[in-house]
Amino acid sequence: MNKKVKNVLKGVGALAAAGVGVSMARAATTYKAKPIVADASLEPEKVDVERFIQHLSKAIQIPTIANRDESLVDWSKFDEFHEFLKESYPLMHEKLDVKMIATRSLMYHWKSSHPEKDPICLLAHQDVVPVTPGTEGDWKYPPFSGAVEEGFVWGRGAIDMKNHLIGVMEAVETLLEEGYEPERDIYVCLGHNEEVMAEDKTCGAACMNDYFRDNGIHLDCLIDEGGAILGVKVDKVIDGHLAGIGIAEKGHVDFELSVDAKGGHSSQPPKHSALGKLAKAICKLENNQFKAELTPQLYSLFNEIGKNTTYPVRCVASNLPILKPLVTKICSSIPPVASMMRTTTAVTMSQGSPAPNVLPQKATAVVNFRIMPGQTVEDVEAHIRKVVGKGVDVKLLAGKNPSKISPTDSRAFKVIEQTCKSMDPQAIVAPYLVMGGTDARQFEDVCDNIYRYSPFLVDLGLVLTAHATDERIPVASLENGVAFFKRYIRLLTKD
Ligand SMILES: [Zn+2]
Numbered sequence: 001m002n003k004k005v006k007n008v009l010k011g012v013g014a015l016a017a018a019g020v021g022v023s024m025a026r027a028a029t030t031y032k033a034k035p036i037v038a039d040a041s042l043e044p045e046k047v048d049v050e051r052f053i054q055h056l057s058k059a060i061q062i063p064t065i066a067n068r069d070e071s072l073v074d075w076s077k078f079d080e081f082h083e084f085l086k087e088s089y090p091l092m093h094e095k096l097d098v099k100m101i102a103t104r105s106l107m108y109h110w111k112s113s114h115p116e117k118d119p120i121c122l123l124a125h126q127d128v129v130p131v132t133p134g135t136e137g138d139w140k141y142p143p144f145s146g147a148v149e150e151g152f153v154w155g156r157g158a159i160d161m162k163n164h165l166i167g168v169m170e171a172v173e174t175l176l177e178e179g180y181e182p183e184r185d186i187y188v189c190l191g192h193n194e195e196v197m198a199e200d201k202t203c204g205a206a207c208m209n210d211y212f213r214d215n216g217i218h219l220d221c222l223i224d225e226g227g228a229i230l231g232v233k234v235d236k237v238i239d240g241h242l243a244g245i246g247i248a249e250k251g252h253v254d255f256e257l258s259v260d261a262k263g264g265h266s267s268q269p270p271k272h273s274a275l276g277k278l279a280k281a282i283c284k285l286e287n288n289q290f291k292a293e294l295t296p297q298l299y300s301l302f303n304e305i306g307k308n309t310t311y312p313v314r315c316v317a318s319n320l321p322i323l324k325p326l327v328t329k330i331c332s333s334i335p336p337v338a339s340m341m342r343t344t345t346a347v348t349m350s351q352g353s354p355a356p357n358v359l360p361q362k363a364t365a366v367v368n369f370r371i372m373p374g375q376t377v378e379d380v381e382a383h384i385r386k387v388v389g390k391g392v393d394v395k396l397l398a399g400k401n402p403s404k405i406s407p408t409d410s411r412a413f414k415v416i417e418q419t420c421k422s423m424d425p426q427a428i429v430a431p432y433l434v435m436g437g438t439d440a441r442q443f444e445d446v447c448d449n450i451y452r453y454s455p456f457l458v459d460l461g462l463v464l465t466a467h468a469t470d471e472r473i474p475v476a477s478l479e480n481g482v483a484f485f486k487r488y489i490r491l492l493t494k495d
Pocket of ligand 1: 194
């Protein structure tokens with residue numbers, strides 16, 4: 001057993017010990033998941049699962065691959081995709097306004113009788129990442145086959161994110177078929193270059209944000225990819241479905257550190273070459289990490305999980321407020337959890353002289369930081385300068401500040417929570433921090449309530465197939481996806 005695991009177990013032991021004898025009654029009574037109050041007016045949502053499967057399979061068969069260099073994009077595939085949407089969702093194309101924004105982004109506008117109310121927006125991206133050349137043969141079913149086999153729909157985009165896009169389209173089309181009349185406008189926005197341009201001010205999502213801003217349209221809320229429903233099962237401790245609602249995104253920045261020196265022949269080296277001095281600076285940075293904090297989002301995530309554990313475990317979990325310092329210590333020693341608690345420091349590239357017998361005249365290293373909401377690129381630069389001290393040059397290469405944090409007491413967040421819980425008694429709904437970037441952050445000019453959540457039950461193994469080999473989605477998760485979007489739309493546009 002390695003030291004880290006031992007430390008963690010020791011911590012858990014301490015946590016358990018501290019919990020014993022404290023608030024056992026509280027764990028048995030107030031500290032537990034609230035029972036779901038059934039809303040009698042909510043009928044189960046009708047979903048044509050077979051149609052969803054067929055449409056998702058077809059969508060995957062059209063390789064809508066974007067590129068930063070637009071001259072390298074096969075636009076005919078996007079045109080084919082638009083044609084496919086037109087054929088598959090006739091009512092949406094008949095009853096909604098459809099606009100093409102930027103090169104191939106699509107904006108659907110479902111008008112209500114209340115144009116004075118802030119509209120809601122459902123966002124998804126049409127593009128998918130390419131398959132890494134040489135790995136095509138590793139796929140069990142060809143990546144653009146859309147094969148429906150072994151209980152899955154297979155192919156690039158099955159998880160990221162044609163499942164979500166087609167789920168939204170199915171939901172809206174079905175609501176139209178059912179004669180639903182929203183009392184608030186609805187926008188469906190489909191970006192076309194999220195995978196390559198999400199951070200660029202000229203990407204499809206940014207242009208759609210500009211459209212809203214320039215037309216004085218403020219959005220009530222927006223939902224995009226980001227979170228998912230993950231099964232969490234630990235024998236005798238917890239058995240639930242964790243719906244992680246992304247309420248913010250980390251930022252990132254790359255800095256180049258460099259040290260200059262005279263150089264010369266390696267036969268007469270100084271005590272420390274430029275590279276040696278730089279190595280010292282790198283060590284300092286790694287040894288002086290940003291402070292890890294149990295953020296309110298993480299606290300609330302742990303708290304929600306804690307409330308859903310079995311009785312004896314809840315005795316410990318209910319003491320989370322007192323155990324905060326200990327939990328912070330334990331979690332900050334587990335890298336995947338620590339990355340949700342601090343701005344991370346990763347030294348990724350380094351260079352010295354061009355030959356083995358030449359002393360470097362300049363040694364450089366690149367450090368990549370993932371920035372926590374609440375901190376900025378400038379904060380990171382100040383931290384580096386303070387830690388490495390004099391003699392090391394610090395140069396900003398490129399970076400982006402974190403997103404804003406969306407509130408968890410908004411109408412939209414509560415509707416997500418209510419929708420999840422009304423559909424799944426095992427749902428544990430909690431806010432969390434998205435590590436990667438999405439199109440959603442482009443809409444901060446026109447929306448304060450931005451949530452990142454895909455309502456499909458998957459396991460971690462499947463999530464990791466996004467951008468990788470054998471990307472696939474369980475057929476069994478599809479019905480819930482459409483039902484969620486239908487109910488979400490209904491609840492947010494009924495008044
Ligand atoms: Zn995506």
